[in-house]
Amino acid sequence: MFRVLNPLLHSELRLGVVSLLMGVEEADFTYIREQTHSTAGNLSVQLEKLRTAGYIEIEKGFRGRKPCTTCRITTAGRAAFEEYVEALKTYFEKGK
Amino acid sequence: MFRVLNPLLHSELRLGVVSLLMGVEEADFTYIREQTHSTAGNLSVQLEKLRTAGYIEIEKGFRGRKPCTTCRITTAGRAAFEEYVEALKTYFEKGK
DNA sequence: AATATTTGGTTTATAAAATAAACTAGTTTA
DNA sequence: TAAACTAGTTTATTTTATAAACCAAATATT
Numbered sequence: 001m002f003r004v005l006n007p008l009l010h011s012e013l014r015l016g017v018v019s020l021l022m023g024v025e026e027a028d029f030t031y032i033r034e035q036t037h038s039t040a041g042n043l044s045v046q047l048e049k050l051r052t053a054g055y056i057e058i059e060k061g062f063r064g065r066k067p068c069t070t071c072r073i074t075t076a077g078r079a080a081f082e083e084y085v086e087a088l089k090t091y092f093e094k095g096k
Numbered sequence: 097m098f099r100v101l102n103p104l105l106h107s108e109l110r111l112g113v114v115s116l117l118m119g120v121e122e123a124d125f126t127y128i129r130e131q132t133h134s135t136a137g138n139l140s141v142q143l144e145k146l147r148t149a150g151y152i153e154i155e156k157g158f159r160g161r162k163p164c165t166t167c168r169i170t171t172a173g174r175a176a177f178e179e180y181v182e183a184l185k186t187y188f189e190k191g192k
Numbered sequence: 193a194a195t196a197t198t199t200g201g202t203t204t205a206t207a208a209a210a211t212a213a214a215c216t217a218g219t220t221t222a
Numbered sequence: 223t224a225a226a227c228t229a230g231t232t233t234a235t236t237t238t239a240t241a242a243a244c245c246a247a248a249t250a251t252t
């Protein structure tokens with residue numbers, strides 16, 4: 001009846017990050033922090049978890065002379081997100 | 097962009113319970129435990145949280161001579177569930 | 193008829209997660 | 223050049239979820 005919800009995605013912030021990255025080529029740390037209304041500390045921790053899981057890639061570079069961390073979703077990340085959506089549906093569809 | 101997800105509902109087990117109760121008049125403890133594949137201890141704790149929040153009603157009675165705890169969703173519970181669904185959509189709709 | 197087992201849970205303890213606070217390194221501004 | 227800001231990381235704290243231990247009553251077993 002109810003499918004298991006991938007705990008890595010079933011977190012408000014990580015879900016926001018992945019959802020955001022699903023819609024763009026890439027996004028940098030500051031932009032993600034703004035869009036998700038998260039603190040830098042929390043975001044840093046959650047991005048690292050997503051990276052460890054292989055759901056995103058993190059590239060540390062520079063924009064001008066300032067450091068700039070860029071994130072991109074991976075194929076595995078996309079698949080996990082889509083699977084999560086399917087699992088969630090079991091909580092909202094009538095009966096089944 | 098991303099709406100806040102009610103933390104009381106953003107929990108796999110509590111979401112399962114509420115989702116289940118949305119579709120039925122009432123359900124007893126054992127049935128809910130089976131359907132959600134949860135342990136009695138965990139379910140007991142989570143039901144109490146939902147009750148405290150006013151999302152469900154819990155009635156302790158007897159079926160024959162055995163105790164039987166029956167749960168029902170409240171109007172507030174329904175509203176919270178529907179609001180949660182709307183909030184979730186912001187994580188899955190393109191752009192917006 | 194005593195004793196073991198099962199039912200239907202609750203309470204308490206532990207593990208895991210999210211979040212916040214403190215800190216670092218370098219940069220820009222006054 | 224000192225203060226304040228940017229862009230984060232690391233560590234500590236709080237919260238949450240989950241599991242383990244427990245309890246009372248009912249039923250089944252020898």
